[in-house]
Amino acid sequence: MINQTIKEKVKAYMPEMKALSDWMYEHPELGDEEYEIYNRLVEKLKIEGFQVEEQYLGIPTCFRAEYDSGKPGRTVAYLSEYDALPDIGHGCGHNLICVSGLTAALVTKALIHEVGGKVVLLGTPAEETNGAKVDMADKGTFDNIDVAIMTHPGNQNFATVGSLAMLAIEFTFKGQTAHAAASPEKGINALDAVINTFNNLNAFREHMPSDGRIHGIITEGGVAANIVPDRAVAQFYVRANEKETVEYLKNRLINCAKGASLGAGTEMSINYYEKAYDNFKTNKKLTEVYYENAKAFGLEDISFERSRSGSLDAGNVSHVVPTIHSIFKLSSEELISHSREFASATLSDYAFESMEKTVCAMVKTGYDILASEGLLSLIK
Template sequence: MRDLLKSHLVTVQNQLWEISDSLYHHPELGDQEYESSKRLIKFLEEHNFVVEKGIVGRPTAFKAVYDSKKDGPTIAYLSEYDALPEVGHGCGHNLIGTMSVGAGVTLSKVVNEIGGRVVVLGTPAEETNGAKVPMAEQGIFDDIDAAMILHPADESYESGDSLAMDAIQFDFRGRTSHAAASPEMGINALDAVIQLFNGINALRQHVTSDVRIHGIIKDGGVAANIIPDKAVAQFYVRAKDRTYLNEVVHKVINIAKGASSMTGAEVHIENYELSYDNMVTNHTLSQLFTANLLSTGVKQVKKAKDSYGSIDMGNVSHVVPAIHPYIGLDSPGLIAHTREFANITITDNTHQILSKGALALALTGYELITNNETLEKMKGEFRQTVLS
């Protein structure tokens, strides 16, 4: 069956390479990936997937299903296709999206025989306001047994952890006045933002080493001789798990309230992007995928490295067994979110890597469908590590 799956992948791999390159040449930002999603949907529909578009209220999101009409588990591959401002596909989402649809189509060619369902989810805006969050909240994964996504990197790594994250905006409002002639009549909103930064800097000594707090001033006034009546700061607050992150965020909010009391500026606090949960890798699923990736000719898969970023796949991992491993582009030291990263995604060598990644995903789905012992072990681990 391994050879059969490989032959099915080879049949479509030229199309996959063309799709990935097309996404590279026409990058689209999060929730604006209209042409990218159309291209991926067209490929899936050509291979008899039934596609529901615009799910969870996101116009460029989709759910594509191939149902064997036979009993068996449901395997989901998650497709990302948003690009970055200025650098385009500097995180390789053109590869991610294409590997997932390639894996889905490849596995669909055998499920009529072995049973089960194949789902490909189009998940926009991972870089900013990830659609996987409302998908996890609104039950999209309720009938799915395993969810997988494969991310490009400099080298190959096992699926690991990520930080939970809240994106918080602090909007301070004061009162304008002439900064020299009548400063006593003003309420300086910028002073409140500066006190917020000072308080957060003092907090850093009293949180665990995994915590990351970083922010900017979005609005700080219009002229030096006018006391600013409006100042806005935006922060990302991250920690290794959601429970501790909530504690840290509570402290940060109290600092903002203190800054408000100190200056007299009123503060409005809200999340300006969706919150991401920490990634909980299912190690049974991860070990299965790693073995399959090595079987495709990838020479080495390193242990998961420490991650201080945040991904919306974390939210998925709290509702279904999930993995988020990395496939190497044979470029040790390659830095993500750069034009150099984007440019390497369209080389002949990377095309071959794309095929290996799609095949490894398909092989893993096949083994979950046909090996009930492994399937139940994966589910048991999920119940113990996430649901208990």
Template structure:
């Protein structure tokens, strides 16, 4: 049966290659991925999936279901397909989206025998206001037994952790005045922003080593001879656990409140992007995926243990509601860092496409193990329950 899954995915190789290239050559920002959504869902429809577009009110999200009509687990595969500004698919989402549908299509070919269902979720805007956040909040993943996705990297890495994150914006409102003739008549909103940064810099001495606070000034005035009456700063606040992020955010807010008090400005805060929760890897599920990678010819000595995650993923929100993994596959023979032109080229390379096929197969084979091994699924669920 596993050989059949592999053969079915290989049979679609040209389609998957063409889809990944098409998405890569037509980069679309988050919630604007209409071309990617169309090409991915058309392929799923071609293979008998029932497709809903616009899931959870997100115009470029989708849910594609292949139901055997028999009792059995529900296996979820995540597809991402948004690009980055200027550098396009420099995070390899053209490969991620195609891997997601590839795994789903491959596994769908055998579930008439195994029972259960396969669901592919199109999750837009991972780079900003992640679609998985909305989907998780609306309960879309609650009926899944497991959720899987694979991300490109310059090496094979087991699924691990990620940082929880809040995106906080502070707007300061002051009073404009001529900076030379009547500075005493003004209230400098930019000073409030600068004081906020200074206070946060002092705060950094007293936070745990896993935490990160970093920000930019997006608005600081229009002319040097006018006291700025409006200024804006945006920050990411991250830590390994959601609870600590919540605690840090309150401290960061107090930094901004103090800056407003010192300068006489007023302050308003908001979340300018969705909050991401920390990734909880289900190690039982991860071990199955690793075993399948090795069965496909990947040298186990080239599969690295995850280092503590330093970025943030909306897959973290999925992992809070269902057993999940987020491993990495090797798309380059030389070191390259995501969000760079070099990584974009690797994601468009032949090696990248070959890795995409391996990732799709390994996910599909992992899904098959869960569909056919109730004891394994019980172990996965027990670990998940113990982690909550």
């Protein structure tokens, strides 16, 4: 009975959400610059009767929207992302994440008077770079929330993701410019320090824990071939299954850079240029609830857990509150995430039909928590 009601209510929102998601595809905004979609979401939520805290935690495109049934009960939060990627737009499909969270919050609001409690929608900017969820997890956003629920498009249906812990580290080397041919002996070459950092790292790779991933680029490496570079910069991401391994790999990478800097005669400084992400922690009981709901709404081919790959700021959330981060199948073809093809697929009917079923499962899972205190204590 409730499943039929959820189905109908979710379906009714689909044309509006398709229009919004397609508009986002046409107007991609980078992390922490998602002003247009932020304004649209805040306006919509206010019209729907949500109490909206704008520029939440001092982040310009972050919000917390709450709808209170006025009856005592539990609190369920849905999460929306809306940042795009440079050059390829919504190649990670965050336009679909945005509208799935929004629809789930609106439909839960429509059902909440029966069961009591509150529904929250969190607008979480900059997942691809400086994840606002990290601040949210650190600053107590989830202290009054019982479960957090979101989804992400991908190649297959999964009830939960595995994700890697990650940190972002940047090395800047300072040397001395000189004429590269007339007085090379007066120069100190900062680019050498960068190149040797990569060489030291590549030698270390043979001995790295097998789940480790270190990948980097050179962001500055000199300005002209006849000037000895006095400044060179390299950025790396370090990832592994657990935070402790990331810490170990980071220290080894720093030693690679220190050795390279000493050899080149440069000075080195370190900058953590983005926030560190935790691995994703699966709550088994909550995921079972979602998994059964997903099957009931027609996602029969859903698998329980995706093997670990990539990193998510939802990882940090999962360490402070039971969290669902499901994956739904975007296309009948296998697509590469962070590609233009992936972005185009977010426009398809296939993607929307798959998302519609997923949103039903998100709503039903939230509804189950709101309706049963016993279930929540099992989850916790």
